[in-house]
Amino acid sequence: MNIPWAPIIFIDITGSVIILLIAFWSETFSRQWTNKKPDDVFRQYIYLLTLAIVFFAVSRSFGHLVKQVLLLNDMAGLWNHISPFSGAINTVAFIVIFAFGIYFHRFQKVHQEIEKYQNNLEEMITIRTDELEESKLALETILNNSNPICITSIDYNLIQANDAYYAIWPQAGLSSRTIKCYDSRPGKHCHTSDCPLRLIVDGKDEVITEVAKIVDGIERVFIITSRPILDAAHKLIGMVESFQDITKRKKAELALASERERLAVTLKSIGDGVITTDLAGRVTLINRVAEQLTGWSQQEAIGKPVPEIFNIINEITGKPANNPVDKIVITEKVTELDNNTTLISRDGTNYSIEDSGAPICDENSKVIGSVIVFRDVTEKKKTEEELQKIKKLESVGVLAGGIAHDFNNILAAISGNIELSLIDAELSKKSQHLLSQAQKATFRARDLTQQLLTFAKGGQPIKETASLAEIVKDSADFVLRGTKVACHYAFPDDLWLVDIDKGQISQVVQNIILNASDAMPDGGKIEVSCRNISVANPKDSLRTEASDYVELQITDTGIGIPQDALDKIFDPYFSTKQKGSGLGLAITHSIISKHDGRIDVRSTPGIGTTFTIELPAGRNQSPTPARQKTVANQGKKHGRILVMDDEEAVREVTRELLLAMGHDVLLAKDGKEALQLYQAANESGSRIDLSIMDLTIPGGLGGKETIQQLLSIDPQAKVIVSSGYSTDPVMAKFKEFGFSSAISKPHRLSDLEKVVNQLLA
Amino acid sequence: MFFKHPPVFSILPVLMLLPSPVWATQTHADAEGLIAHQTGHFLFIFGMGYLLFRLYRIEHKKTGWAEFKIFLLLTTLWNVLTFSGHWLNEFIPPEKFIKAGSRTVSFEIDSIIDILYYLSKLDHLILVPALLFLLLALQKWNTQQ
Numbered sequence: 001m002n003i004p005w006a007p008i009i010f011i012d013i014t015g016s017v018i019i020l021l022i023a024f025w026s027e028t029f030s031r032q033w034t035n036k037k038p039d040d041v042f043r044q045y046i047y048l049l050t051l052a053i054v055f056f057a058v059s060r061s062f063g064h065l066v067k068q069v070l071l072l073n074d075m076a077g078l079w080n081h082i083s084p085f086s087g088a089i090n091t092v093a094f095i096v097i098f099a100f101g102i103y104f105h106r107f108q109k110v111h112q113e114i115e116k117y118q119n120n121l122e123e124m125i126t127i128r129t130d131e132l133e134e135s136k137l138a139l140e141t142i143l144n145n146s147n148p149i150c151i152t153s154i155d156y157n158l159i160q161a162n163d164a165y166y167a168i169w170p171q172a173g174l175s176s177r178t179i180k181c182y183d184s185r186p187g188k189h190c191h192t193s194d195c196p197l198r199l200i201v202d203g204k205d206e207v208i209t210e211v212a213k214i215v216d217g218i219e220r221v222f223i224i225t226s227r228p229i230l231d232a233a234h235k236l237i238g239m240v241e242s243f244q245d246i247t248k249r250k251k252a253e254l255a256l257a258s259e260r261e262r263l264a265v266t267l268k269s270i271g272d273g274v275i276t277t278d279l280a281g282r283v284t285l286i287n288r289v290a291e292q293l294t295g296w297s298q299q300e301a302i303g304k305p306v307p308e309i310f311n312i313i314n315e316i317t318g319k320p321a322n323n324p325v326d327k328i329v330i331t332e333k334v335t336e337l338d339n340n341t342t343l344i345s346r347d348g349t350n351y352s353i354e355d356s357g358a359p360i361c362d363e364n365s366k367v368i369g370s371v372i373v374f375r376d377v378t379e380k381k382k383t384e385e386e387l388q389k390i391k392k393l394e395s396v397g398v399l400a401g402g403i404a405h406d407f408n409n410i411l412a413a414i415s416g417n418i419e420l421s422l423i424d425a426e427l428s429k430k431s432q433h434l435l436s437q438a439q440k441a442t443f444r445a446r447d448l449t450q451q452l453l454t455f456a457k458g459g460q461p462i463k464e465t466a467s468l469a470e471i472v473k474d475s476a477d478f479v480l481r482g483t484k485v486a487c488h489y490a491f492p493d494d495l496w497l498v499d500i501d502k503g504q505i506s507q508v509v510q511n512i513i514l515n516a517s518d519a520m521p522d523g524g525k526i527e528v529s530c531r532n533i534s535v536a537n538p539k540d541s542l543r544t545e546a547s548d549y550v551e552l553q554i555t556d557t558g559i560g561i562p563q564d565a566l567d568k569i570f571d572p573y574f575s576t577k578q579k580g581s582g583l584g585l586a587i588t589h590s591i592i593s594k595h596d597g598r599i600d601v602r603s604t605p606g607i608g609t610t611f612t613i614e615l616p617a618g619r620n621q622s623p624t625p626a627r628q629k630t631v632a633n634q635g636k637k638h639g640r641i642l643v644m645d646d647e648e649a650v651r652e653v654t655r656e657l658l659l660a661m662g663h664d665v666l667l668a669k670d671g672k673e674a675l676q677l678y679q680a681a682n683e684s685g686s687r688i689d690l691s692i693m694d695l696t697i698p699g700g701l702g703g704k705e706t707i708q709q710l711l712s713i714d715p716q717a718k719v720i721v722s723s724g725y726s727t728d729p730v731m732a733k734f735k736e737f738g739f740s741s742a743i744s745k746p747h748r749l750s751d752l753e754k755v756v757n758q759l760l761a
Numbered sequence: 762m763f764f765k766h767p768p769v770f771s772i773l774p775v776l777m778l779l780p781s782p783v784w785a786t787q788t789h790a791d792a793e794g795l796i797a798h799q800t801g802h803f804l805f806i807f808g809m810g811y812l813l814f815r816l817y818r819i820e821h822k823k824t825g826w827a828e829f830k831i832f833l834l835l836t837t838l839w840n841v842l843t844f845s846g847h848w849l850n851e852f853i854p855p856e857k858f859i860k861a862g863s864r865t866v867s868f869e870i871d872s873i874i875d876i877l878y879y880l881s882k883l884d885h886l887i888l889v890p891a892l893l894f895l896l897l898a899l900q901k902w903n904t905q906q
Contacts (some may be wrong), residue, residue: 002859008882022892029899036903050899060831076863087798094801101808105815368906472906 002683006471013068016061042111049100056093076668148222148243151229154201154236165243168215187211196226200239204228211243220247243606264651272375273353274624276360279369279634281306281325293353293376296348299373310372315342315352324357328370334358342372350376389570389589391527396572396586401725404449405696408724409647411449412746415442419749423660439734446746449724461501461594462732466616468498468530468550476528484523485516496617498550504591505615511584512611513553519558519609527555533614547618549597553610560605567600595633639689639760640664641680644674644706645722646697653694654747661753682714690759692743695730704730707738718759722747795847802844808839825901828894835891839884846881853878 030050034043038650063086070079081417143162148169150161157178161169169185181197182190189209190196207226212219217306229238242409267274277283286294286301286309294301294309301309312321327335337355344350355374359367411535418439422432476487516526528714533549561569561576568574572586592599596616603609641663645651648669655665665683666688668674674693681688691710693703701709710717723731723738734742741755804830813833818827859867870876 001871003870003879005858005865006865008879011885015889018889019885019892022889022896026892026896029896029903033903034900046899046902050895053892053895057888071864074863084794087794091798093803094798094805098801098804098808101805101812104812108815600862716865 008070009072012064016064019057019061023054023061027054042107045100045104045107045111049097049104050097052093052100056090056097059089059093063087086297098276110133125627127734132721146242147245150181150184150241152197152241154238156181157196158184161240165529168220168243181733185211185357194279196224199255200226200228201456202237210246218247220245221250222246242620262486272330272373273355275301275306275310275687277306277370277372279367280330281370283309283331283498284369293343293345293351293374295349304584310374311344312337312341313344314338314342315391324355324372326355328359328372329367332367333370334361337374343376351376352381375655381449385567386593392571395550405724407449408446408745409645409650410441411445412724413647413649413653414744415439415446415748416650418442420653420656420660442746462589462729463499463595465497465499465620466502467495468500468552468615469495471500471502471506472509472528472530472552475506476513476526479510479513480517480526481515485520485526485566486524487513487526487528489528493529494531494532495634496548496550496619498615499618500595500615501591505595508588508591508613509554511588515584516554516558516609518555519560524557526557527553529553532617544585549614550617551614552613555608555615557608560607560609561601561603562605563603566601566603570599595637638662638664639756640666641685641756642677642681642688642691643704644668644671644691644697645694646670647694650694650745653701654752657747657749657752658756660749661756663756669700669705670697671703672707674706675701675713678710678717679713689718691717691757693719693721693727694723695721695725695736703739704737720755720759795851799844799847802840802847806837806840806844809833809840812836812894822903825898828901832891832894832898835887835894839891842880842881843884843888846878847885849878849881900904 001548022266025730027050030047034040034047037043060626063083063515066082066086067079070076088760117218135384144164146162146164148165148167148414150163150165151159153159158181167278171179171184175405192348194554198210199207205228209226211224212221212222214220222384223246224241224243226241226310228236229240231237253290267285267287270287272288273293274285274287275283275290275294276285282713283301283306283316285305286296286298288407292300294311295311296304306325307320307323312600314321321341324337325333335357337357341353341355352375355372356375357370357372360371407539418435420429422435422439427435440657469489473489473491474491480487488541514527520526530552532553535547535549565574565576569576569585571581571587575582575584589599591615592615598612598614600612602612642660643651643654643665644667645654646669650666651669655667656666666676668678671693678688678691693706695704696702703719703723707721710719719738721730721737721742722745723742724745725731728738730737731742734740743751743755813830815831816833857869857871857875858865859869867873870879897903
């Protein structure tokens with residue numbers, strides 16, 4: 001059976017054409033698919049496989065088409081020549097396809113692995129992306145809840161900023177366009193070489209600046225910290241600036257500075273020395289007074305150990321005192337310095353000091369240092385010693401005054417009776433001599449009691465304005481008369497007058513000159529000088545008040561006083577002389593103290609002694625006129641005299657003396673009795689012409705109290721005040737108290753007669 | 762490599778161990794072209810079959826892969842058909858082809874071999890659908906991925 005060959009030819013040609021079309025179409029799809037994921041190995045494989053198939057399909061279809069064309073055109077011979085080539089190409093295509101076929105597994109495996117890695121990578125990327133998102137959110141949250149922050153590009157464009165930044169510089173967020181940092185935040189550094197961002201661009205790692213900005217009407221101060229933003233290659237890609245609001249800190253700093261200033265001023269102004277230290281005992285602060293006392297300036301002292309600056313010793317033992325800082329740090333309590341502490345300043349000056357120390361604690365009550373507060377008490381100590389001395393003298397004085405008063409009453413009786421006895425013409429010469437000796441002894445005793453009374457409480461000075469020079473010269477010349485000692489005087493012409501009791505000051509000068517003379521038994525020279533001193537600023541002086549003084553200085557070239565005796569020379573009954581009473585300088589000190597003055601002594605054994613006396617200058621610089629004698633001895637007149645004294649012996653002897661003078665005498669033991677007698681005498685018409693009244697009557701009305709009542713009875717009454725306290729102010733200023741005259745006990749007949757006669761005249 | 766693909770690489774040693782003639786220096790006769798071509802078909806079949814085997818085990822649900830497998834299956838069938846055609850051609854005497862000049866106009870069928878040969882010449886009926894499935898697979902991949 002024959003079957004037509006035409007269907008085969010037709011299918012061959014048609015199939016070949018269709019295959020060619022499909023081949024090219026397949027290549028297109030495959031290529032497009034591959035290009036969608038160029039890195040996909042499997043797609044590349046499919047593409048290559050497609051290419052191999054396309055190659056096979058094209059070569060085969062082309063070969064078949066050529067074959068059919070040639071055969072249809074009776075060119076079988078030519079085809080026979082071509083067909084081996086066509087077949088061979090097809091064979092090659094088969095092998096290529098085979099090769100791809102058997103490598104499918106390999107490609108697939110690689111693809112799967114890559115896909116796996118890719119999936120892992122994608123998963124990782126997803127996780128990382130999520131993490132990044134979280135981080136981004138967290139960062140944005142932090143960013144928007146932190147201080148103002150902005151990021152700027154290297155060409156100064158503001159790239160990003162947080163809400164806090166826009167709250168302060170809102171114009172930066174208003175513009176939709178890119179805004180330059182200097183437009184967003186104009187400042188004094190913009191467009192200058194000090195621009196922080198420019199400095200960062202120029203290579204700085206960090207720039208810190210400060211800026212003030214008024215926000216909501218309130219000036220706020222910010223610290224701007226500018227830092228570079230670098231990429232992985234450390235190349236600058238931008239700048240970040242953070243703004244820390246330091247307004248409160250600034251205010252606190254200002255307040256702190258003000259407080260420190262105030263503290264510094266307070267410390268400087270404080271009258272005490274203040275030294276603060278750290279825990280190691282090194283000086284951290286020293287105020288002005290401390291600088292003056294220690295001799296170290298603040299610059300020199302800071303950082304040095306306290307003992308080096310605050311060099312203290314025990315003034316009794318001379319050994320170094322304990323370091324107060326150690327005690328403060330250990331006890332952590334306020335500590336007083338040991339007594340008798342002396343500060344040795346840098347130049348060697350010694351200061352007696354009092355001090356206290358306290359720990360400095362931080363806010364947690366932890367000790368971080370110590371503060372030592374001290375003051376110079378050298379003068380205070382001297383004053384205290386002086387006061388002690390005065391008190392001692394006063395105590396002795398009260399005692400002495402009391403004894404002297406009673407002693408004077410006894411002496412008055414003895415002296416009066418002796419005088420009365422001496423009047424007796426029948427006395428033998430020998431008796432008269434003996435009584436005269438006894439009388440002299442009573443006078444010496446009286447002088448002694450006078451001296452005792454001078455520094456006793458009752459010995460207040462009766463001051464008058466006078467020139468010190470004149471009194472000093474008269475007194476010194478009087479003492480040195482007949483000695484080998486010469487006295488040189490140096491008094492300025494304009495020497496101020498002083499308010500003094502001439503008699504007491506004379507006694508002072510006499511005592512000192514006498515001591516000086518005694519210190520130079522072989523003769524010598526005494527320098528006496530006076531000068532004016534004006535103390536304008538008491539802080540610079542040992543004086544506590546601004547005032548004017550006259551200084552008297554008496555210097556001898558005698559044997560001097562030993563150092564251990566210097567402190568005692570003003571004590572009563574202390575004497576370095578065998579015949580000395582020990583009262584001279586005690587009285588001198590007492591007198592000067594009662595004149596509100598100062599007395600000081602410096603002495604070097606073998607060289608000499610210098611007494612320095614300071615007396616306040618008189619307020620009135622014109623001398624008190626000399627007291628005029630108002631009473632004159634105008635002859636004898638007999639009268640009726642009332643004698644009032646609590647001491648019977650005194651009453652009796654006074655009565656005898658007055659009787660001897662020819663007067664009628666009435667006696668009263670106190671003021672009450674005296675007033676009764678006076679009243680009775682007046683009423684009886686036998687008027688009393690004169691009264692002699694004791695100043696003080698223990699337990700009864702004394703003269704001082706009685707005189708007022710007496711004058712109210714008889715304003716014309718004449719009364720003589722009599723007292724053993726010869727230095728009592730009433731005795732000195734008797735007229736002010738209503739008395740007509742005054743007479744000291746013990747009375748001398750002549751003195752009594754003189755006074756009585758004057759008043760009766 | 763050798764042990765992973767024993768079918769492929771076992772052919773070469775078998776051919777090389779044939780006692781005569783010595784292939785390296787022999788003159789290539791006319792039959793050589795057919796053998797080489799048939800070997801190519803054999804490798805083609807093996808390659809497609811192997812690919813199909815792998816895909817059958819791995820890829821069977823994803824889009825386009827069913828079409829690709831059909832393409833492989835049809836290509837394999839096409840190879841078997843054409844391989845058979847080439848082989849049967851050796852048994853067809855030239856007288857079977859009735860010619861008008863040098864053109865074949867009909868074919869004389871006397872046996873089953875003649876029928877099989879004639880059918881083998883209609884291989885495009887398999888190859889064209891095979892490539893169409895390839896195109897379809899590629900189109901799906903390209904569209905969906």
